[in-house]
Amino acid sequence: MNWQQLKKILAFYGRFTLSFTQVGYLARRVFWSKFVPDFRGQRWLVTGGSGGLGRQMVLEALRGGATVVAAARSEGKLAELRAEVEASGLTGLATECCDFTSTADTERLIERLVARGQRFDALMNNVGVLNDDLIVTSEGREASFVSNLLSHYQLTEALVAKQLIGNGSVVVNVTSGGGYNVPLMTGTMNVTDPKRYNGTVAYGFHKRAQMVLNQHWRDTYGARGIDFFVMHPGWADTAGVQRSLPRFRKILKSILRDAESGADTAIWLAAKRPPQPEEESVWFDRAVRTAHVYPHTRATRETPQSLVAWLEAELARGPR
């Protein structure tokens, strides 16, 4: 690591550590009024719903009276979730096994949902991973790109097209503060060359692209009465963080958020659906924040349209 990189890292952590950890959450919570979400009569779809923040969203939605479809990869973890929900006396959970690194598997999930014909009031595009080591899927794509971005696009577009999301629905996209470091650049995503792959950098680019995609969806589908929000959870101690960022977790463990404070803003947005500014922005701790902390991330030749065209081409291309 050279001096410039070290300076950047120190500046990032100096700026965000208090805010993104439980410290920031507890400090801000003092000023929030009491809020008991009421999701009765609603149907939710939560991707990555068997663990971490997604599991928390599933439980909060069930507690609020919604029926929920939790979609995740491991049937074993989904079975554990079903057992936990049953044991706690909650009802209304259905689960769907889907590997979101596979566009074919996501397509099969979409087909099952369409066959059932049940509309969703809330879609939580939560699934996301940071893979330190390069994983190339059987379809020839970089795995985290597919789970973090392409699957969100594929699923959301299909549900809108099939009118399973429509007037009155809300979509919450879960991004990360890591997206603050980089501009939108399609050329840096779906990197399958081991010499060029850097998991943390790739993750940042996916998370930036999610922010841009959210704005595109607002502009494209807002008139249909669908609300789109993009939020980041701060830093929460989940299995994902334990697996992908062990050193980060070791240092900050005592002050990391729990799943409840990490998922809080997503739940709050789904319940309140607050007005938001026209320009691109990100929600964090129940407030709207800038999408660009650093000026350099505004500097890109790419546009929401070029991102969408690139994602469309990627889906049209099919497996390599």
Ligand SMILES: NC(=O)c1ccc[n+]([C@@H]2O[C@H](COP(=O)([O-])OP(=O)(O)OC[C@H]3O[C@@H](n4cnc5c(N)ncnc54)[C@H](OP(=O)(O)O)[C@@H]3O)[C@@H](O)[C@H]2O)c1
């Ligand atoms: N935790 C944080 O501090 C933090 C910070 C910023 C942003 N985020 C974002 O928040 C979201 C949730 O993160 P998390 O920390 O809760 O993650 P996590 O602890 O790793 O949980 C991920 C969930 O997603 C599922 N999942 C992972 N890969 C999948 C795949 N290919 N197909 C289907 N399901 C899959 C997992 O189920 P299986 O085990 O069955 O795969 C699990 O249910 C992500 O988008 C992440 O980028 C988290």
